[in-house]
Amino acid sequence: MLLRKMLRDMKAKKAQFISIFLMAILGVLIYSGMNAEWYGMRQEVDKYYKDMRLADYWVKSNNFTKADVDKVKNISGVKSVARRLTFDSSLDMKDDPTLRINIVESNIISLPLLVNGEGFEISKDGIWLDDSFANARGLRIGDKLKFELNGLKLEKNILGLIMHPEYVHNVEDNSVLVPNHKTFGFAFLSSAALPQGIQIPYNQLLIEKDDKIINENLKSQIEDIFSDRYSIVIGRDMQPSVVAFDTEIEQNKAMGGVFPVVFFLIAALAMLTTMTRMTNNQRTQIGILKALGFSKRKILFHYISYGVWIGFIGGIIGLIVGPLLIPPILFTMQKTIYSLPNWSIAIAPASFVSVILSVLCCGASSFFACRQQMKEVPASSLRPKPPKVGKHTRLEKSKLWHKFGFSVQWNIRDLIRSPIRSIMAVVGVMGCAALLLFGLGLKDSINGVSTWMYGDLNVYESKINLQKSITDGELKNIKNTYKGQWIQESKVQIRYNSISESGALTVLSEGDQIIYENENGQKIVMPKEGIGISYKMAEVIKAKIGDTIEWRIMGSKDWVKSDIKAIYRTPMGQGIAMSEKAYTKIGQKYLETALLTSEKSSNIKKVAGIKSIQDKNQLIDSFNDLLESMQMIVVILIIAAFVLGSVVLYNLGVLSFTERNRELATLKVLGFFSKQIRVLLLQQNIWLTIVGIIGGLPFGFILVRFMLSTMSKETDMIAQITPISWALSIAATFLLSMVVSLFLSMKVKHIDMVSSLKSVE
């Protein structure tokens, strides 16, 4: 019987209960949707790594021998070891794509996953090509592929198309955020496919741990074996592709956590106000129930059940719809960046917790709302409630108070009289403004990185990469033909105190093709002595200006000490930079690797010694792909913002309307026109909206900053929000609030004076 009463009560106040219901759905929906996305990605990638036996450690050095393999195998806890030669070869095609070729001796660790064609086998003679690269380039099984290994020209048939667990984030190096499959790919072939008698200079050892024997010092023991020569041991936690994907997952996890907080808060507040109002109205009913002999607990349970049911059903709907709705949208974006064999959703255990949370939020707020009513004895709850006491506010003592018109005075007192309602309106508007700014700001920031990186910092048009084997004559020839800024780019290992990190080294000749900016956005020039370090790198290794750090170029054994003289900011490719002068001063040999020029790539001829010519527009294009796929996220955020804003404001409007029905009817009887009353109501909403917007915008900005800070340590993004986005967020929130208010104020016309003034409610 009480259940029937609940359903009828809900029907009578459907606008309010539907809005609470929506908030509960949205909170759980977005949370479980985001969870299903990252949890699905986590599970898929873990399975992928496991199935393909992704190596646990990679040792990079030169010329690994069979003896090296045996030495590592003897460490306890090592299950298997394999040698591999990995090198980049520039292909003779348009735009000079780079192919990362892996020559393997055995096929036991880090296996390629076959997409199409023949399976990879050591005994087969041919090459297995990156599926994405093949698609982007229009290469097919059976086509021939020409490449070069240390001057040795080779040609192999493509036998199969593959994916590989080391290439989930399939990019040339970690300065690239979005893969461009046209310019970079990978390939695998067996060592047996090379001509007989060639000494293969294996430069990687792949190591697989034993699941049973756990050796905690495995990494340092491996390091000890190769301590006598240049070497670096990389665990999975440092493998660029693994790290990039893990960071992505963490980021999605963080993002999913932000939303439900806002929605649950709103749901709880809405529940609180609605239930307070309802139990107030039904206090006579409660008294009757008590008089009929229902126990206090039973009545309390009855009212709590309103919240529990709404929270529960809303939560379940969210739990089911979220994973079906959100991941597909996000996956389209993820697919442009990451290559995984399968993209599936998985419901994370935490999603169930969010349903419980939804039930708790709604249930607890109903409890608090009606606990007050329960305290009264039946006799007193059968009597009408004395009117709420108005209060003199401190504001009234000031002289200013009397200058306010009546409507201002009335609205101020009304706000103070129902603080929860006011807070809820402000929170709702805040959420709306914050989400709008968050969505637009996120897009702006990523867009900003593109203009920052390719507009402000890298001012060159094209980059001419030189071959490693370039002769002095060829270099001289290029120097005579093209003008620009010469640079040397190398990979380095950097260490400070106990922290070691790999990064990029850039040595600069005189020129103005590449610009450096300090933390305040001012241009700086690399000093004649010492080094500059990128902001994010300095943060990671916890170094500051004046500190002395150590670094060495990959492949060299000796560490070099340098003082940090400058800190510069760069969105991608963290590391160190120095002038040619400073570089040669410390006894290093300056070897140009690339020329940055303002010449268009179409005007550059690929003469001898040039490895590839990169056009900046290519890089910008791949960035724009990312931006486009982000569009969907922005749309989701905007929809969430609007739903949040309109539901909260409408709900409150109805609430305040019923609460003040009598007062409004009185005004009508006194001869106030509907229009005057509407203005009165609108005024309050305008105040609350303005406060909400002012409070919400900084929150949105913080959200953008927070999201960007969860990006990987390779990227340094600055929250950049254009004035247009600020203006749009403000205008859209304000407009939404006004539309809802106008919609509500239509009701003024229908206030029934006769019935609302007749009796005490």
Add this chain to the structure above:
Amino acid sequence: MSLINFEKVSKVYDVGAVKFKAVDGISFEIDKGEFVVILGPSGAGKSTVLNLLGGMDHATEGSIYIDGVDITKYDENGLTAYRRDVIGFIFQFYNLIPSLTAYENVAITKENKKDVLDPKTTLSLVGLKDHFDKFPAQLSGGEQQRVSIARAICKNPKLLLCDEPTGALDSETGVIILSLLQKMSRESGHTVVIVTHNSALAPAADRVIKMRSGKISDQIINKSPLAVEEVNW
């Protein structure tokens, strides 16, 4: 000439399939400055008469002339302006705005109408000189009703309409309120119409209109009405 002229006025409510005649073709007149009591048991239609008179409801049939103008011809805005300029209302449950003080509840009329009496003067007139800054919840029922009277007369209305003004008060306070209303009529020349089911008030009125089942059952004109205090309660 009479101030109010009801001509064959009917009010029919549609209650589902049944049509309910709350007021059934009644006619009466009220002169300016009269102290009128409309008497009848509950459901007799007396409140409906008051609502029609106050422009809060539309008549189904007939005409209501106030100062010679037929208010049944007014549209929504016309009625609002009529309520603003002509009518002062007093309810059983006061209907004060809880978030405004006594003074502000009266001064609210200034927002809407220019030629109002000074709120402080009117509040003093009803004997609330010392309670300007109190909120309704801090006042007794009788005091609240006096605020509501002050609010009504502050507008200086032609017509003061009271719906069971003492219904929620004890008899002692009720007498004070009623004698205040009578004083308004005698001394300031307001036309006062009171709806009540308490026939004890009849001897104090200039005119008594008795109603039963939507019709006027009797009309008495008192040549020498008693003062409210003299009536035997």
